[in-house]
Amino acid sequence: NPFGILYNPISICSGLSWIASGKEFTKNDLIRHNGFWHSWYHHGSYSHPDGKQCLARINDKLHETKQFFSECNYLIITYGTAYVFEHIASGLIVSNCHKIPSNQFKRHRLSIRDIENNIWNTITLAKSTSPSIKIIFSISPIRHLKDGMAENQLSKSALIVALHNVIKDNDSCFYFPAYEIMMDDLRDYRFYETDLTHPNQMAVDYIWEIFSASWLSEKCKLIIEDISRLNKARAHKSLFPGSNKQKEFIQKQLHIVDKLKKKYPHIDFSKDIDYFKNAITEN
Secondary structure, three states, X not given: OOOOOXXXXXXXXXXXXXXXXXXXXXXXXXXXXOOEXXXXXXXXXXXXOOHHHHHHHHHHHHHHHHHHHHOOOEEEEEEOOOEEEXXXXXXXXXXXXXXXXXXXXXXXEOOHHHHHHHHHHHHHHHXXXXXXXXXXXXXXXXXXXXXXXXXXXXXXXXHHHHHHHXXXXXXXXXXXXXXXXXXXHOOOHHHEOOOOOOEOHHHHHHHHHHHHHHHOOHHHHHHHHHHHHHHHHHHOOOOOOOOHHHHHHHHHHHHXXXXXXXXXXXXXXXXXXXXXHHHHHHO
């Protein structure tokens, strides 16, 4: 995602519009606040004290995504909230307020019709860039409790109704019930972090297991197993750094990476190779 985290249907649709158009961001699309340049469309991780650096980050990622998107078979979109913040002076629905004073924004909940229109436009934009793409939609199970308990339920309900209205007769669109699994299957606070808002790792693993069973091929699952073992090896901390046993372990991993390169030629293992080679040098 070249915009960072996006929550509402309008921001997600705007992001797809920028990708599909091939346009670049210019300095006129940025605002300056507290010594940083920001984009209304982007997460704060793209902000920078230097406007040129900010634009370079944004446009480099946008070009990379445009190329990647044209080759995608699947797009996964998760809606988090039906509430939006409108910048009063410009009339823009912003993706991030960047801690600018709240009196510069109007906050309101989108109507079901507005949500439906933005979902339709999102599907159209995605297909204009990658005609054969399939889209998996879901609703985030993370509660937006700052909106209020009742308001959060209204928001999630509006998203669910609008989404099902749009995709019910669309063969290229699918729904994964992440929200429903969390609310109805894991209906216990032991599946939440201490903030009682975010699903904990046990819940994430459970939902991922159901998603994997629903959407991933057996071949894909085998690839994930191989990569997971490699990631665990990279995370391994030796009790005796520099020992012969540690060096043997690293050499073994390089041998495994070499086999994986041949097994999966479409995967780039260069960072793994560099990591283990550097580990040998350091030890």
